[in-house]
Amino acid sequence: MKSRHKRIALIVGGLASLGVAAYFVLGALNSNIALFYTPTQVTAGEAPKDRAFRIGGLVKTGTVQRNAMTIHFVVTDTAKDIPVAFTGILPDLFKEGKGVVAQGRLAANGEFVASEVLAKHDENYMPPEAKQAIDEAQKTNKTLKKTL
Amino acid sequence: MIPELGLFALVLALAVAAVLGVLPLVGAHRGDSSWMAIGRSAAQAQWLLIATAFGCLTYAFVTNDFSVLYVAEHSNSQLPTVYRVAAVWGGHEGSLLLWMLMLSSWTLAVSLLSRALPEAMVARVLGVLGLVSFGFLLFILMTSSPFERLLPAAADGRDLNPLLQDPGLVIHPPMLYMGYVGFSVAFAFAIAALLSGQLDAAWARWSRPWTTTAWIFLTLGVGLGSGWAYYELGWGGWWFWDPVENASFMPWLLGTALMHSLAVTEKRGAFKNWTVLLAIGAFSLSLLGTFLVRSGVLTSVHAFATDPRRGIFILTFLGVVIGSSLFLFAWRAPKVGLGGRFALMSRETLLLMNNVLLAVAAGSVLLGTLYPLIIDALALGKISVGPPYFETVFVPLMVPLLFLIGLGPSARWKEASVIDLARRLRVAAGVALAAGIILPFALGSWKPLIGLGVLLAVWVAAATVTDIRNRLKNSAGGKPPRAFWGMHLAHIGVAVFVIGVTLVKGYESEKDVRMAPGDTVLVGGYSVRLVGITNRTGPNYSAVVGELELSKDGRLLRSLNPEKRKYFSSEMPMTEAAIDTGFFRDVYVSLGEPVGEKDGSGAWSVRVHHKPFVDWIWGGCLLMALGGLIAVTDRRYRLKVKGVAA
Structure with a gap:
């Protein structure tokens, strides 16, 4: 050659x-x-029905319920709430009133079935997704109040 | 007083770095040997100054000097002494100082171990390292001094993140940084070659041991990091494709490519330009890794935007390094020439394919790591790229690479015959095929990916053994050199690693269960019984300790004691897994949380894993590093150095 x-x-x-x-x-x-979708976006029906996505926000205080190995709780961005179900062991830093990010799918009954729950780093750390969700919700809240 | 001394030493080091970065380079350009000679003394002075600064910071930690802001943020009077030392690099400022200590140590090593090299080459290499040091020292002094005072002093420190209070963390960052920073020497050699125009087999022989040594440290560092995540995070995972992990893995991939390409440059004088480009690339990825981990972009692009000083500085530095070296490359590379010719089927071509595959792998990790950042920075939304992406991309890239590992060492340089290769390796191929079909059945069940993984691992091992046998049979060339054994041991390490990954991915079983005292759970043929839960107090934490009994076929093996710790200084809980390590499997137990409060049963959620062959993953890394170590001690690198030093 x-x-x-x-x-x-x-x-x-x-x-x-x-x-x-x-x-x-x-x-x-x-x-x-x-x-990534905020609870407000999920409530408005913007999240995909047929594929996995992430939600973020705060674990609403007083909503964590254990049923054998399945845990139900509510994620909120202070404007809207999304019920979440997770089976397994939660990470160390999962706590009521603290930030959380979950990945999973939306079930037919409107519950978000998480395959993975993330709450990492130290106790004062807020996952960026969770922070963004709350910031956005509060921004819309303010604009709403102004227009009223 | 001591912290000020440290700061003063850093400022002096900056001045010395400026001298080191300018005079030897100018001297080498002019052929002025007295200016070139300044390089060695400046490198040694710089190391002394930085070691002093590092010593001062360590002293502040050991003596709990909470009037130093960095100490107050990362240590605590209850912290055991060994972790106070590790806390020196537990935060941003200190880890940069560690980076700098490593860089000056490499520079020192070059100045001490390069007596056989031409004076001008040493001067240029030291000069380039001096310029890199200058940039980093400037960064530390301008944006991240660890010696800043906190007045009035804090009564007590905030404590080291509990996750980092672990023996793994004491050695992981120094190893990783040694590797990261070590590529700066390969980079400096590449730049020196471009400046001087001397890029030949001799140059490659000087550059190789440095590159391999850096690679050894990086291999150990990445392996240790993965091991640390496995037993410390309490999840039982060993690699998460987390951006921080990727930051260390990308330079490793390119560094591996560089090692192989340097072999071609040394033996055949080919791939010269490509080798230089890889050296620039590996070091740039090390810098990029530092930028990703240290600038805060990973936490959030917006966090970066609110305090951009550090990020902007590293990004600018990165731009200057990449830009100027690529400019130099474009300017000088045409003079370097192409080197030896080779046939389409030859060891050169196989190594070229190895390089392409490794570079594409590094590129795809880079894409997956940066994509979410870019999307976020452009305000197109928030996304995350998960492990499935990396796995989908990696498997198809690694399959041909593993196939090539078997072929490469048996193929001749310059021109190899396909028929000859096939004849030599047909037994190895047969053994691999048989193993891929039969072994998975013996271990449980046959699945395509498990079969493929076993086949490739056995192929690598069998082809390696074949090549060793052939070499020993035709001993016309004398006893094989150490580099030969090193290469083969490292390749065996790859085979061991692949077996570990394949079998743990294929056969691991994980159970998250609710266990009350007395309950038993079965996993992978083992039974784990919860005896009870007790409390314990450690030096700076309180812990809930589970007592579990591990048994097989009714025979008690041992008790496992996973812990759930709460550190006094922060409310952060920590899971300490209990692992029964074995040659063929690990049994991994960690505590979740109490779930029996309502019914008063004292039940806990417990995570129980059975992980076959998981330790082979790290065993493989160790063998790779050991192979590198043996290769580095090869006579042809050693003799030169010794001959002149004596």
């Missing part, structure tokens, strides 16, 4: 494999991102 042909073969092969890799990588990225 001539060296020019060899070089062309290497370049074409390299580009082809990079193209295939890019195709798979972007495909995987597209199907594996979890979008």
Whole structure:
């Protein structure tokens, strides 16, 4: 094989494999991102019905109920509430009145069935998603009051 | 007084770094050997000053000097002494100082161990390292001095995050930073080569041991981090594809590519430009990792925007480093030349494919890590990229890579024959195929991915053994060098790692159950019985301790005592798992929370895991690092150094 042909073969092969890799990588990225919704958005029906997504907010005080290994609680952004169910062991920092982020799907009865509950870092840390949800809800609250 | 001394040492170090970053480089350019000679003494002076600063900070921690803000934020008088020392790097400022200590230690090592190298090359390498030091010292002094005073002094400190109060944390960051920062030496060698135009086999031979040493530390650091997450976070997971983990994994991937590409440059004089580019890339990813972890962008893009000084500084630094080195590359690389020719089927081509796969892997991790940040910064919403993305991308990339590990060492340089390769490796391939089909049945059930994982791991191991046998049979070339054994041991480490990952992913069983005293749960053929729950008080925490009995086939093996701790200084609870470690499996038990308050049964939710072969993951990492260590001690690197030093 001539060296020019060899070089062309290497370049074409390299580009082809990079193209295939890019195709798979972007495909995987597209199907594996979890979008984030605030309780207000979920109540308004903006969240997808057929795929997993994340919600964030505060664990509403007095709503945590244990039923064997399943735990029911309410996540709120201070404007709207979403009931959540989770089966398993919650992370150490899960607490009433503290920030939480959950990933899962919306069940037919309107309950958010979480496959994963995140409450990480130290006790004063607020997950950014949870903070954003509360900030947004309070912003709309204020504008509502102004218009009234 | 001591903290001020530390600060003063840092300021002096900055001045020395400025000297180190300018004079030797100018001297090398002009051919002025007295200016070049300044490099060595400046490197040593810089190390002394930074070690002094680090010592001062450690002293402040050990003596509980809460008039220092950083100490008050990260330590507490109840904290055991060993964790007070570890607390030095428990926060932002101190970990940067540790970074700096590592960088100056590498610089010192270059100045001491490079007597066989041409004076101009040493001067350039030290000069580049001096410039990097200058940037980091400036960063520490301008935005993150650990010596800031808190007046009046706090009565007591806020304490170290309980998660970090663990022996793993005492050694994990220093290892990781040694690795991260070590790539700065590979980078400095690459820049020195571009500046001088000397980029040949000799250059690659000088650069290789430094790169491999950095890689050894990074391998150990990443492995330790994963082990720490496994036993300290109480979840039983060993890798989360968390951005912080990815930050250390990306330089590892490119560093691995760099090691292999340097081999080609040394042996065949090829891939020169590519090697230089990889060295720049690996160091840039180390810097990017530092930026991601240290600027606060990960917590929230908005947190970064409200206090942007640190982030902006690192980002600017990153831009200057990448920009100027790429500019230099574009300017000088055409002069470097392409090097030896090789056939389409040759060891060079196989190593090139290895490099492409590793670079694509690093790129896809980078994409998954930065994508949520970019989307957030553009205000397009909030998303998270989870482990499924990384797993979907990684498996197809690692399959061909593992196949190549088997082929590479047996293939000839320059031109290899496919028929010859196939003849030599057909037994290995047969063994691997048989193992992939049969072994999973023996272990439980056959699933495609488990079969594939076992097949590839056994393929790597069998091909490695084949190559060793062939080499020993044809001993015409004399005894194989240490580098040969090192490479093969590291590849065996990869096989062990793959077995660990495959089997733990395929056969692990996890049970989250409610257990009252006397209850028994079965997992993976073992039975775990909860005997009772007691209380215990530690030096700076109180704990609830579970007493569980692990038994198999009615025979009591041992008792397991997982804890739920509450630290006095913060209300933060901590789960301490209890693990029965074995060669073929771990049994992992951790406490959830009390769930029997209503019925008064004293029941707790308990997490019980059976993890087959999980320790092979870290065993594989250790073997890889050990392989690297053996390769570094190869005579051809050692002789040169010794010959002149004696």
